[in-house]
Amino acid sequence: MDKKNKIYITDLDHTFLRTDQSISDFSAKVWNELSKDSILSVATARSFQKTHDFLNKLHLHAPMILLDGTMVVTPEKKLIDLKLINKELGDAVIAEGAKFGIYPFIISLKDMELNESFNVPTTLNLYQKGVLNNYAGDPRLRVHEQIRAEEMNLKIVYFGQLDTLKPLTEHLQKTFSDALEYKLSPEKYSDGWFLTVLHPEGDKAHALKKVAEYLGRDTQEMTVFGDSINDIGMFKLAGTSVAVSNALDEVKEVADIILSHSNDEDAVAKYLHKTTQHK
Template sequence: MQNFYLTDLDKTFLRTDLSVSDFSRNVFNVAVSNGVKLSVATARSYTGVCKLLKGLHLKEPLIVLDGVMITSADGDIIYVSALDRDIGDEIIEIGKQQADIFPLLVGLDSNGVERFIYPKQRNRYQEELLRTYHNDRRLLDADPLKAMEKNLKIVYMESEEVTAQIELALKEKFKDEIEIKRSKDPYMDCWFMTVMHAKGDKAHALKKLEEIEGVNREHTTVFGDSHNDLGLFNAAGRKIAVANAIDELKAVADIVLPWTNDEDAVARFLKDELKG
């Protein structure tokens, strides 16, 4: 059975400046042209992936939005796990009650169009992130902030203490109805807490993708660096951490590479393994 390779993007395949080196691009494209099943699993949206990976030959389905969605290489939605409007509104209310802050929402409107909804009351971290999405047609301001019909990700950006406080309240309320990923943001001095459907994580998405690709767990290799890759590692046959990965991920990895993301760790491994 053919092997399937799946890599995280930020701080794993991408360099820290969010670029893809010529070396990594060439290794990726040669592998795909030779029939290797190679794709990505990322917290980013499909649109964000396409912008960052421009010039890469994407053929296999992609895991995006931390596993909430699987899309085809052309952007068609194959699989989605979303929080409904009622739960979304409750999550927003709990954040307001606990810390008087509002999240940003990533979801699908009634026409199935992807939207990023920002609250009118924003903190400095949200403002900074908003600037990176300048002129993005998916952006909408909302006052009052209300959940969408299908909420893919509900994201809080604040201190470690504040996000932990909200996380505790959400877990007490919803228990196993939701999935929460909380970690330090790799680019800003804050903590990122993402609330999703209980099956909206990389681990569940990987199992679904293995069905789609016709491969089993033993033939799946994944690459990662951070907390949101732990589930992915637990669900994969072979787990590979880059040198700059967090200690928790290295502890469960089968292989810890001697190179960082800025040294093209994933591409170096693939070139050696595939003899490209």
């Protein structure tokens, strides 16, 4: 890989994607032009298939960080890194969550072809029902009367109110300590919150290191973009971290640059366009 090629890695939701989850023609044009002599990729909570669908009009040649960092994979489905929660630990998390009257969504791998299973319980709160509205007809969806972990679990996700999820987070941290990673964040598509439980090395920071190793580069050579809690780790590792104007305050506090535009104003593309103009 040419050492002169600059590296840009962006979050998708509320960062590169607009709120309606679209990519503007301007953003696509800027990305594709810059990709001719730079390395561009994504770091997202989204799955391989969802990411592939979103980015179908973009030129993408570098490894992608997916599912909060649990998976690093090339666009051609070459797996670079995978961090899973085993079934025993996953079932233990579910049992502890049940004490709080809440059951999670579980995103798992069905096979090493990276086919996913999106497992949901029949006992749902209003926030979970709202999230599921976006997954009507999704072929990955599996509904379980008694939800259990699978053999290869990528992430366990709880949606609900802060007054439920904050004590649950504290309880899980006390119970499982550093055997897991816990990220509690506001849900920007609603007024709820979500708690993502991951393998302790299944976050964007660890994944960014894997991408750097694969490219034969250093994370200090990278520019990253984001808006939410799960971006903070990679912000601290990258040479340049850039927050969109709609980013959470916690993210802006650790960002090197805070953009004056939001995701709905093509903030990342406008920054990249300036980079193109000043090469």
